Amino acid sequence: MLQNVENFASHFFVLGDPMIYGADVSIVLASAAIVFVLTYYKKWGYLWREWLTTVDHKKIGIMYMIATLLMLFRGGVDAMLMRTQLIMPGMPFLKAQHYNEIFTTHGTIMILFMAMPGVFALMNIAVPLQIGARDVAFPYLNAISFWMFFFAAMLLNLSFVIGGSPDAGWTSYAPLAGLTFDKGPGENFYLLALEITGIGSMATGINFFVTIMKLRAPGMTLMRMPLFTWSIVATTVIIIFAFPPLTVDLGLLLFDRLASSHFFTIFDGGNPMMYVNMFWMWGHPEVYIVVLPAFGVFSEVVATFSKKRTFGYASMVASLLAIAVISFFTWVHHFFTMGAGPGVNSFFAVATMIIAIPTGVKVFNWLFTMYQGRIRMNLPMLWAVAFIPNFAIGGATGVMLSVAPADYQFHNSYFLIAHFHQVLIGGTLFGILAGMYYWWPKMFGVILDEKIGRWAFWFFNIGFYVCFLPQYWLGWMGMTRRMYTYLPGMGWTMWNFISTMGAYMMGTGFILIVIQIIYSILYGERDLTGDPWDGRTLEWSLPSPAPHYNFARIPTITGRDAWWTMKEEQRKGITHSEEEAPLKPIHMPNDSGRPFVLSVLFFIAGFALVFTWYPLAFVAFIGILASLVMRSFEYDTDHTISVEELRHSEAAYGRV
Amino acid sequence: MKHTRMSTYAWIAALSGTTLLLPGCGEQVLVFNPVGPVGMIEKQMIILSIIMISIVVIPVIVLLAMIITRYRDKPNNTSPYRPEWSENRTLEIIWWAVPIAIVGVLGTFTVQRTFALVRPPGNTDNPLTIQVTSMDWKWLFQYPDQKIATVNYCEIPSNRPIQFVLTSNAPMNSFWVPQLGGQEYTMPGMAMKLWLEANRPGVYYGSGANFSGEGFAHMHFNVVARPQGEFDQWVQNVKASAPPLTDRQYATLAQRTIVQPMTFSTNQPGLFEKIVYQDGGMYMRRDLMKGKIHTHSGTD
Numbered sequence: 003m004l005q006n007v008e009n010f011a012s013h014f015f016v017l018g019d020p021m022i023y024g025a026d027v028s029i030v031l032a033s034a035a036i037v038f039v040l041t042y043y044k045k046w047g048y049l050w051r052e053w054l055t056t057v058d059h060k061k062i063g064i065m066y067m068i069a070t071l072l073m074l075f076r077g078g079v080d081a082m083l084m085r086t087q088l089i090m091p092g093m094p095f096l097k098a099q100h101y102n103e104i105f106t107t108h109g110t111i112m113i114l115f116m117a118m119p120g121v122f123a124l125m126n127i128a129v130p131l132q133i134g135a136r137d138v139a140f141p142y143l144n145a146i147s148f149w150m151f152f153f154a155a156m157l158l159n160l161s162f163v164i165g166g167s168p169d170a171g172w173t174s175y176a177p178l179a180g181l182t183f184d185k186g187p188g189e190n191f192y193l194l195a196l197e198i199t200g201i202g203s204m205a206t207g208i209n210f211f212v213t214i215m216k217l218r219a220p221g222m223t224l225m226r227m228p229l230f231t232w233s234i235v236a237t238t239v240i241i242i243f244a245f246p247p248l249t250v251d252l253g254l255l256l257f258d259r260l261a262s263s264h265f266f267t268i269f270d271g272g273n274p275m276m277y278v279n280m281f282w283m284w285g286h287p288e289v290y291i292v293v294l295p296a297f298g299v300f301s302e303v304v305a306t307f308s309k310k311r312t313f314g315y316a317s318m319v320a321s322l323l324a325i326a327v328i329s330f331f332t333w334v335h336h337f338f339t340m341g342a343g344p345g346v347n348s349f350f351a352v353a354t355m356i357i358a359i360p361t362g363v364k365v366f367n368w369l370f371t372m373y374q375g376r377i378r379m380n381l382p383m384l385w386a387v388a389f390i391p392n393f394a395i396g397g398a399t400g401v402m403l404s405v406a407p408a409d410y411q412f413h414n415s416y417f418l419i420a421h422f423h424q425v426l427i428g429g430t431l432f433g434i435l436a437g438m439y440y441w442w443p444k445m446f447g448v449i450l451d452e453k454i455g456r457w458a459f460w461f462f463n464i465g466f467y468v469c470f471l472p473q474y475w476l477g478w479m480g481m482t483r484r485m486y487t488y489l490p491g492m493g494w495t496m497w498n499f500i501s502t503m504g505a506y507m508m509g510t511g512f513i514l515i516v517i518q519i520i521y522s523i524l525y526g527e528r529d530l531t532g533d534p535w536d537g538r539t540l541e542w543s544l545p546s547p548a549p550h551y552n553f554a555r556i557p558t559i560t561g562r563d564a565w566w567t568m569k570e571e572q573r574k575g576i577t578h579s580e581e582e583a584p585l586k587p588i589h590m591p592n593d594s595g596r597p598f599v600l601s602v603l604f605f606i607a608g609f610a611l612v613f614t615w616y617p618l619a620f621v622a623f624i625g626i627l628a629s630l631v632m633r634s635f636e637y638d639t640d641h642t643i644s645v646e647e648l649r650h651s652e653a654a655y656g657r658v
Numbered sequence: 659m660k661h662t663r664m665s666t667y668a669w670i671a672a673l674s675g676t677t678l679l680l681p682g683c684g685e686q687v688l689v690f691n692p693v694g695p696v697g698m699i700e701k702q703m704i705i706l707s708i709i710m711i712s713i714v715v716i717p718v719i720v721l722l723a724m725i726i727t728r729y730r731d732k733p734n735n736t737s738p739y740r741p742e743w744s745e746n747r748t749l750e751i752i753w754w755a756v757p758i759a760i761v762g763v764l765g766t767f768t769v770q771r772t773f774a775l776v777r778p779p780g781n782t783d784n785p786l787t788i789q790v791t792s793m794d795w796k797w798l799f800q801y802p803d804q805k806i807a808t809v810n811y812c813e814i815p816s817n818r819p820i821q822f823v824l825t826s827n828a829p830m831n832s833f834w835v836p837q838l839g840g841q842e843y844t845m846p847g848m849a850m851k852l853w854l855e856a857n858r859p860g861v862y863y864g865s866g867a868n869f870s871g872e873g874f875a876h877m878h879f880n881v882v883a884r885p886q887g888e889f890d891q892w893v894q895n896v897k898a899s900a901p902p903l904t905d906r907q908y909a910t911l912a913q914r915t916i917v918q919p920m921t922f923s924t925n926q927p928g929l930f931e932k933i934v935y936q937d938g939g940m941y942m943r944r945d946l947m948k949g950k951i952h953t954h955s956g957t958d
Binding site: 098099102170171175177178183268269273274275308309310311312313314315317337339340341343344347348351352355356358359362363365366367369370371372373374375376377378379387390391394395398399401402404405406407408409410411413414415475477478479480482483484485486487488489492493 | 684686687688689690697699700703704706707708710711712714715718719721722725726729730731735737738739740741742743744745746749750753754757758761764765767768769771772773775776794828829830832834836839840841842843845846847848850851863865866867868869870871872873874875878936
């Protein structure tokens, strides 16, 4: 009996690695601390009422943002560990297996559990406010999206201490990720976590597309929408078309692993190359899913901090939509070396280069938005300006990679690693950070401290170049990705050392951002105006943080840069009659605990399937079904805010 | 602020530094020191692409530096401020047209070279075929015409095109010898072809470029190029002195191990085809039966 328990425990818990024991201890301590604090300050009720059951897009956005920063920390620690292992040849710091698990979780977490929620955070925070809406189209679904993502992230992170992390790379190529070559439960964690978060992402895509199409304030035509909102339109279209192939792909691999089917095995006619094709049918559009919103943020930030209208608005919109469409015709460039033949390779090489055209156009438009403006270098603008040279180089190396014959030399080398980190960090992460600094006052009513922020910026930005520029060189020297160790005498040692130093600098930058946030919450400048940057779009017309019903009166839009226009008119003394119109009752959705419960049930089902505990999975699925049925019989789903209540709360903002 | 300007200057310095370094690349920058026609073509394409992208990247960085120094929001800034100026057809036509032209040029060369590289380079009268199998975690090289085999190293005659025929009996990998030319995947159930040639005798670093599990980092090998005479001599020596590659030996090799270089005086006729066929290979079966895939000799 005892033997059985021991056997089970040794498979269930990850044993034998002191670093993981350390993590076990810290997880237990952190959880105990959270429980203690919540109990001691009697905050359980508050947590449940205000956050776990909320359907308010602004609060959901804040929760996404917190999750993003936590996951950035987790993925960043992974990156530090990897760079430490590669600091010199033959480092004994990490074993091959451990290294493989770390780079797998690093990639998975950064793309799906850091970049994606970062983008969703900004969408949730800004889009309804920018288009003059009171909420998203499906607030209840929005809460489900968040909790699905959150519990999927927890499921993947759990693999670190229970069962073992996935180790086949973030792309999880079959047949390496199949049952023949990978017995452990790590791959199951990967597949189930991605399937669950995929449900949330798909729902967010549909939700925001409908929101933007249907809930715009009167007068806000498509060509008057802020560019950030436009970038979200393009993004949601990509999400809606890109996620199905991923869901099917991972689902089939899950069948291979759990039900011994042969879709992607190397025996019985399985076709592992089909896995790769379908993965990148999602995977390439995915890079635009995370970078287009960043483009949107930069468009807002550059115009606001240059005190100028965005240059070439029509071009900006056209290029966003062009990128969204062409992004589906480039996936083969991830495996030019798979021998698809010169015709296919040529098509995808040229299609990939074509994507650089609209992207380049955007860069020039940003430059000319600044031209003849008045540029203020606040933190959001600092990250936006740093993005431009960064992305110019990252985009340029992307064009180099698209040249198929050259790609035969770059593929899977450190040149590729340097390129995609340059665009994903320099594009997406800089965008998320710029957006975070930009909308932080709107979220919390607090302006993040400039001084610490500048230190963080310089550490992160310089560290970034020190880390990744040597990696282009390493690629040319023949170093391939995912090597946990390398030979001395190849000339790689010095460049790896420099690169690792850069990674440490970036880590320091991240810590400074955390210090900055804590310091600012305690002592930072409060935003009392609601418009700290002299903004141009509607969200700045509201107090910070915005009331839960967003707009007491829905504004009528008369032009692009709606808030800027209103401010100009105010200065000229023009008033509109509707601003004085009587307040009307507001119809709002009820909070609900069910999205949380539903996602916990998905988590339990996923966890049970990882270990093939089918009875438990069955019970969880019954629970999921029950939740869905209960929702369909729920009639009391919304409430009305009365005029008195509204007048009362608007008076508190000093806005009646 | 001053910081941003400094960073831009540092940028320009770093970029021009990189450009200056390129011609004087050390021997160790393998991609820029090709020894055969394939690697040479690929190097030319890399240099062409660097030149083409510089046409956009350099002006962008220079413009950015100029604009953010000139248009700062300072009380005494006298440079023009036009908050409503947001359209200019001529400018927009320029920056739609220039990238289109660049992609036109680069795309044309890319298509042409992509087609060129599936044909054998240079003189193709007497190519040598080498069958390559990536295994867990080692490389098996079989010489069907010489009837010998090696593990984790490969000898080739210089100045003679080599047709590598690639497959895998394990997770897919990628066969890469940077100085000879770019890589190609080794995939279970497929027989893929890659032409390479060394113009100079020498020892060239090769590795598996696609992650295939725990022993992946140790999957490097040397490609030793010698003049034809020396190569023939080496083949004779191998035949005379090395042990044969038996079924049992192959079964041992197929295990998940990391091994030192090995040499065998025989190959196993049909072994390569068997690997391709048994590891799935369903969609290669028809081609194999029709004899469309010459895995052991000749050209296309």
